[in-house]
Amino acid sequence: MTATTDPLHIQLQPYLVERKNFYQLLHLLFSVPGNIDSLFEIKRDETFKELREFHDGGKILDRFFKHLNVEQIKREQQEFQRLFIGPGPLAAPPWESYYRSSEKLLFEEWTYQIRKVYHQFGLQYCKENNEPDDHLLLELEFMIYLSDLCLQETKDDRIEKLLATQISFLEEHLGIWIPYFCEKVIENTSSQLYLGAAMLLKYFLSFDLESLVEVREGLQLCLKIIH
Template identity: 25%
Template sequence: MRARLYGLIAHLLAAPPDMATLADLARLTGDASDLGRPLGDLGEMARELSPDALSPRDEACERLAREYHDLFIGLGRGELLPYASYYLTGFLNEKPLARLRARMNELGIERDPSSREPEDHMAAILDMMAGLIVGRFAEPADLATQKAFFTAHLADWGPYFFRDLEKAEAAQFYAPIGALGRAFLIIEQAAFEMVD
């Protein structure tokens, strides 16, 4: 379940969701828990955007693409820069990226050749965590390895990024994703603190 949640958030941060993803998200329901509330909100947002007679498919896709662009791309730059280097140093392509690349090499994780983004993009790091859990790069990583990766590459900036996403001016669909990511990383941090 952890890997699926990492993968879901990574997928939503890598690109605006397509209609198939939106249909899957529309099936989400929530509860009163810290993860349940944002999951329910995300499901509700997806249901509101699902195509019907009043909201054709192209309109929903355009709205999501516009929101994604405003948040992460923009004219010159988006409202948020989803990179570890930026959050930790104020600049892109800095030491956090170099440290991540070194760790990727140690773990046998190769850069996706089709990606134009640096490896320290939040979506890429979350995807790496999912891969470590399920063993996409080798055998599934033990909890100590997962904890070391999380601590080195997510814990010190991830919650702040998701807090910023949750409160971003351009975020409507992405606001519950910010809340979900923030709550999930807080839970992960607490769980990893129990790992020796």
């Protein structure tokens, strides 16, 4: 924490906002190109402009978006279907259970672990019991939701608990299976969009976990001093 008279939750605001923006960007990258406007929205995103300096995946994405056109978007739509939707065998299934089950099955124990965590926060997947709750986009949405709660919270001890929840979620879920998912994408695509997105996702989650642990430890120290 910096030496300032601002309350701790105010000091944390810039960091929390930046984290949320990155998660939203990653969510968009793996949601598109179903909606053509979304790709152009990413191109205009201020967070995206920072990626050129952030990681090699960001540089690849920067080159992709510089040459973005309607024909390219159509090709990415086809690649999106092939990688994540089907029909047919998927090149990179986007569900946690697939990577953690020895038989590559869905609706395994991890699906229900994830569901339990969602329920603890009053959340429920609208397609619960019909589609797995441990889809990549749902897990990223949960991190965005927790980031929002942190930004709305003014009590430092509550923020500390929310940070702890995000650390646990990364350690017990996203941080375990996402590296394997990203390797699948990297090995099975020539798309600069999904190559860059997978590289960035893998790196950012590792970076985010380290920074969350550091920030939480700093917050805990400040709370001890205050009390």
